Amino acid sequence: MSLKSVHTEAAPAAIGPYSQGVVANGFLFTAGQIALDPATGQVVPGDVVAQAERVLANLEAILRTVDASWEHVVKTTVFLQDMNDFPRVNEAYAKAFGDARPARSTVAVAGLPRNVLVEIEAIVALPK
Numbered sequence: 001m002s003l004k005s006v007h008t009e010a011a012p013a014a015i016g017p018y019s020q021g022v023v024a025n026g027f028l029f030t031a032g033q034i035a036l037d038p039a040t041g042q043v044v045p046g047d048v049v050a051q052a053e054r055v056l057a058n059l060e061a062i063l064r065t066v067d068a069s070w071e072h073v074v075k076t077t078v079f080l081q082d083m084n085d086f087p088r089v090n091e092a093y094a095k096a097f098g099d100a101r102p103a104r105s106t107v108a109v110a111g112l113p114r115n116v117l118v119e120i121e122a123i124v125a126l127p128k
Helices: 048-064 082-097
Strands: 004-006 019-024 027-032 075-081 105-108 116-123
Touching: 027 048, 048 082, 048 116, 075 082, 082 105, 082 116
Parallel strands: 075 105
Antiparallel strands: 004 019, 019 027, 027 116, 075 116
16 A cells, blocks of 8 residues: 655644645545644634634645545544534534535544644545
8 A cells, every 4th residue: 555645835734743644545634633824833813713714724725735625525523622612613614514514523632732622634535
């Protein structure tokens, strides 16, 4: 099996020993994206909605590296610091995904990198 790392300047650079995404066996597996502005490397200011919107923009940039869109996303995992934020994050998520309806898991976690409020990762079927 061959693995190919993907990278785009339109999403934050990895802050550790990992890739923004890896292509394997017809799928793109993204790293979890947090609310980092790719231009500054800093967490975006604002509430969980502002953070979710930045996370989704980062994911979309990674999708574009393989000519994919939200319709190609098979599965996402959403990590929240506070499950009470679920309805507001869900609204931002629904706005980004439009009619696409991938499988999804949402879990509450004790903490996230850089003390952000939300992180999202995706598994994407590569377009033919």
